[in-house]
Amino acid sequence: xxxxxxxxxxxEVGAVAVARFTQIACDVTPMFFCMPGGNWRAEQNIGQMIExxxxxxxxGFWGPGNFGFLRPxxxxxxxxxxxxxxxxxxxxxxxGAERPATACFAQRGVDTSPGQQQGIASSMNTRxxxxxxxxxxxxxxxxxxxxxxxxxxxxDTSPGQxxxxxQPLERQPMNLPQDACFADGTCPQGRIGDGVVAPEDLYEYxxxxxxxxxxxxxxxxxDGTDITRQGCDELEDEDCDPDPRLYSQQATLDMLSNWxxxxxxxxxxxxxxRSEIDRVGPTEPLLNFVPAQGxxxxxxxxxxxxxxxxxxxxxxxWSPDPDRRVLIAAGVDCAAHEDxxxxxxxxxxxxxxxxxxxxxxxxxxxxxxxxxxxxxSAARDGSGAVRDLVELVR
Numbered sequence: 001x002x003x004x005x006x007x008x009x010x011x012e013v014g015a016v017a018v019a020r021f022t023q024i025a026c027d028v029t030p031m032f033f034c035m036p037g038g039n040w041r042a043e044q045n046i047g048q049m050i051e052x053x054x055x056x057x058x059x060g061f062w063g064p065g066n067f068g069f070l071r072p073x074x075x076x077x078x079x080x081x082x083x084x085x086x087x088x089x090x091x092x093x094x095x096g097a098e099r100p101a102t103a104c105f106a107q108r109g110v111d112t113s114p115g116q117q118q119g120i121a122s123s124m125n126t127r128x129x130x131x132x133x134x135x136x137x138x139x140x141x142x143x144x145x146x147x148x149x150x151x152x153x154x155x156d157t158s159p160g161q162x163x164x165x166x167q168p169l170e171r172q173p174m175n176l177p178q179d180a181c182f183a184d185g186t187c188p189q190g191r192i193g194d195g196v197v198a199p200e201d202l203y204e205y206x207x208x209x210x211x212x213x214x215x216x217x218x219x220x221x222x223d224g225t226d227i228t229r230q231g232c233d234e235l236e237d238e239d240c241d242p243d244p245r246l247y248s249q250q251a252t253l254d255m256l257s258n259w260x261x262x263x264x265x266x267x268x269x270x271x272x273x274r275s276e277i278d279r280v281g282p283t284e285p286l287l288n289f290v291p292a293q294g295x296x297x298x299x300x301x302x303x304x305x306x307x308x309x310x311x312x313x314x315x316x317x318w319s320p321d322p323d324r325r326v327l328i329a330a331g332v333d334c335a336a337h338e339d340x341x342x343x344x345x346x347x348x349x350x351x352x353x354x355x356x357x358x359x360x361x362x363x364x365x366x367x368x369x370x371x372x373x374x375x376x377s378a379a380r381d382g383s384g385a386v387r388d389l390v391e392l393v394r
Contacts, residue, residue, distance in 0.1 A: 065191030286310025
């Protein structure tokens with residue numbers, strides 16, 4: 001302002017704009033999970049396993065590993081595959097469909113609703129070519145097509161049935177191994193693993209799933225001794241009694257080294273999964289599959305033949321995107337917002353959006369756990385699902 005009576009021919013007029021910065025996640029699975037305590041960040045915990053369990057429930061408890069759902073921002077219509085769905089059908093679609101919602105979610109605050117157990121298992125398992133219970137009719141729907149790699153240990157996956165003819169252990173593939181602490185109950189935060197995979201579990205996985213009838217692959221006898229396949233073939237049947245669960249470590253060490261070379265600070269299970277896809281052509285089987293009845297001369301007890309190809313069988317096609325088995329979930333400090341999360345909440349801040357690899361099908365539908373491996377921050381994966389946003393406030 002000029003003093004009274006003074007004028008200026010060329011006054012300078014200035015304006016100030018105020019903006020704020022946030023990140024938004026678009027085309028992601030609308031779910032959040034309770035992050036481990038402290039200053040946990042995904043990039044510092046790549047390879048760690050998290051067991052996701054539906055949060056809230058009758059006791060309203062929200063601890064590390066619990067998860068719930070995100071609601072699209074107020075006034076934003078859900079577009080994409082889940083458009084027009086509501087209630088339980090919408091939740092099933094959000095969990096099971098490929099790129100389920102085109103709505104975006106802002107890091108500065110998301111709207112949440114409690115987790116629901118109903119339909120979690122059947123929806124999540126469409127990624128594995130498993131169509132059962134409420135998802136029994138989804139096999140022919142393209143939005144529910146499975147990943148390009150569906151190797152898993154379940155052999156009861158008849159569509160719409162949730163059950164099938166069991167096959168001998170020798171012919172069943174093995175799930176990717178969990179962090180060893182889950183087996184012995186020593187995980188530091190219950191549902192949060194420590195990222196340590198027992199080498200013998202990796203050896204067993206590769207031996208069980210990729211041991212071949214050709215070549216001198218060693219495997220372990222039930223008496224604890226090792227023998228080559230050729231050596232076993234030269235013995236009488238009653239003298240060669242391999243334990244299909246206990247392949248010698250040296251037998252698969254070369255495969256493990258070749259696949260996981262330079263794997264430090266990377267996610268071992270996700271890398272194996274991607275390697276299984278990349279080592280063959282885009283339509284070739286991942287496993288050495290032979291139907292249950294087998295060809296002429298087929299030995300049904302031969303561990304070299306598996307009950308699946310590792311590709312889609314029930315679905316009419318599979319997704320070409322290997323990240324069909326990757327969730328981008330909003331990581332939330334549930335301890336700081338536990339009272340708000342007891343029901344529908346608004347404006348809950350997101351610590352970071354995290355990429356989680358689903359390692360195996362969800363088991364018990366009445367007590368579902370989603371086992372995942374941390375593969376990094378979604379802001380750094382280059383996919384564009386999470387991006388920076390600068391908003392003009394005034």
